[in-house]
Amino acid sequence: MRYFTRKAGDGDTAADVVQEAYARVLIHQDGGGTVLEPRAFLYQTGRNVLANQAARRAAETRMLDTLALVSDHSAPSVERHVGARQQLDRLVALLEDMPRKRRNAFILVRIHGLSYAQTAAHMEISEKAVERHMTRALLDCAGYGPAGD
Numbered sequence: 370m371r372y373f374t375r376k377a378g379d380g381d382t383a384a385d386v387v388q389e390a391y392a393r394v395l396i397h398q399d400g401g402g403t404v405l406e407p408r409a410f411l412y413q414t415g416r417n418v419l420a421n422q423a424a425r426r427a428a429e430t431r432m433l434d435t436l437a438l439v440s441d442h443s444a445p446s447v448e449r450h451v452g453a454r455q456q457l458d459r460l461v462a463l464l465e466d467m468p469r470k471r472r473n474a475f476i477l478v479r480i481h482g483l484s485y486a487q488t489a490a491h492m493e494i495s496e497k498a499v500e501r502h503m504t505r506a507l508l509d510c511a512g513y514g515p516a517g518d
Contacts, residue, residue, distance in 0.1 A: 370383055370384065370387055372412070372415075373386045373387055373415055373419070376416075376419055377419060382422075386415050386418045386419055386422075387415060389415075389418045390411055390414040390415035390418055391411070393414050393418070394407070394410060394411055394414055397410075427482060428480075428481075428482065431479060431480060431481075431482050432480060434479070435460065435479045435480060435510075436453070436456045436457065436460060438460070438507065438510040438511060460510070463509055463510055464476070466509075467506060467509060470492065470494070470498075470502055471502045471505055471506050471509075472506070473492060474488055474492065474499050474502035474503055474506065475502065475503065475506035475507075477491060477492070478499070478503055485499045485500060485503070
């Protein structure tokens with residue numbers, strides 16, 4: 370617990386990590402897996418759980434940042450739940466209207482968190498082309514231009 374409290378910076382998160390790590394180790398053993406070094410295996414499993422949580426939080430943050438591109442910040446808190454669904458629907462509609470390469474670049478960068486260089490390599494285009502696609506996609510999301518240009 371002390372190790373994961375230091376790593377997570379929070380006792381409650383550490384408790385969740387330890388519980389998840391123990392559950393994964395037990396599932397592994399119940400499935401017939403052998404563990405030669407149980408303590409080391411438990412620590413590594415816990416580190417994997419922490420890494421997965423960090424990746425999930427980063428993806429959630431990127432998604433919220435992306436939704437903020439099409440949000441109405443003036444909506445009262447009572448309406449935020451409905452507003453969030455409307456934002457998501459609007460984002461999906463904007464993405465559907467974008468040219469394929471622009472949409473793909475936007476999703477790879479804003480949703481999956483790839484760098485422009487990684488996106489360029491994945492799409493087999495130049496970084497400059499990714500930059501142009503992202504600029505146009507962000508303008509589309511902000512309502513400054515038609516998605517199909």
